[in-house]
Amino acid sequence: MSLTNKTKYALLGVLSLSPMSGYDIKKFSDISISHFWNENYARIYPVLKEMEKEGLVTKITTRTAGRPDRNIYSITGKGLEELNEWLRQPIQYRPPREELLLKLFFSPNVPVENLMEKIRAEKEKYQKLIKEFKRIEIMITTDKKTKSQKGLPLWLTTLNFGKCHGEAVIKWCNQTLKTLETMK
């Protein structure tokens, strides 16, 4: 157990909900966890293969006429164990890389209007995101498939994180725009 290959655990997490192909995993993660976690095909396919070797998942290939074959992966008992073991471990934080703050920090000679442009873009980005989070919240608390799922309270918790975080960023943007205004 390495604990460092996070892609592995993300895939195990998705497969713990339902058996899926690599393609399905990508689509599912794009609509469910992409606001806080991202995976792409170039990682998904090789890692699925590795996991099969390790006995964490099993593969069944299905054929449909006129469609490419699908490799459906199911999580095994061993996979569930490894996932749960990882879930219980404390969070490992990675060094932050906030490009916006890095740029701001070194920008005393950049025209204030350019900085304000960036802050406005940031604000708009989060305004849209918050709307998106609200839409998702309504969707998953309404949809029959999701609203009775055991995971729902925790899913709402991750959405709430997005909301709190977004509101904080917008607040900061407003304060920063005021500060920049005085620097004109």
Add this chain to the structure above:
Amino acid sequence: MSLTNKTKYALLGVLSLSPMSGYDIKKFSDISISHFWNENYARIYPVLKEMEKEGLVTKITTRTAGRPDRNIYSITGKGLEELNEWLRQPIQYRPPREELLLKLFFSPNVPVENLMEKIRAEKEKYQKLIKEFKRIEIMITTDKKTKSQKGLPLWLTTLNFGKCHGEAVIKWCNQTLKTLETMK
């Protein structure tokens, strides 16, 4: 101009404040920008060499008895130009990877107490950080060397980001702890 090698721009940014050795850059960034940007020696030294080749910095080696040689790098006109060009570009966002949220999302079968432990740790982490930010704010607005610097208002802005963000996380932690309490 690649725009993708962010380490390069971080180093140019630091060197735009003052000529420094790789070692100095590391120490400086650890105390000034490490809360939102991190660099380590294994990147700093090779990137400084590349930048010298590109004519973005120049190197002077100084000797002091009983000390290792120091390679002092100074930013050139070309380096300043490239830095400023980059600073004006819009922010490039990287795909998020929030391990805490990823774990939460897939944790319906993890004991609630374990989840609360994680949230409490997160809350404590940010409480400490906010204290640290306050300390830094007092320091840089008091210290003679920093308080009259042109960059000060922007530095305070990055600190304020940390404060807003930290407060939001703590708020979310409190709400989440309440939710988890009802799931016991």
Add this chain to the structure above:
DNA sequence: GCGCCCATGTAACTAGTTACATGATTCA
């Protein structure tokens, strides 16, 4: 006819981390 969707994958690359090596000096 064009472009998107389905579906799997590889190659080549860039970014970033960890561990190691050296060796004198200073401080507890």
Add this chain to the structure above:
DNA sequence: TGAATCATGTAACTAGTTACATGGGCGC
């Protein structure tokens, strides 16, 4: 006496991105 600081660097590795290749089906 042992740990930390000064100072530079390399090797080996892991993580992650971008671009490419394949080829039928389907909607506009």
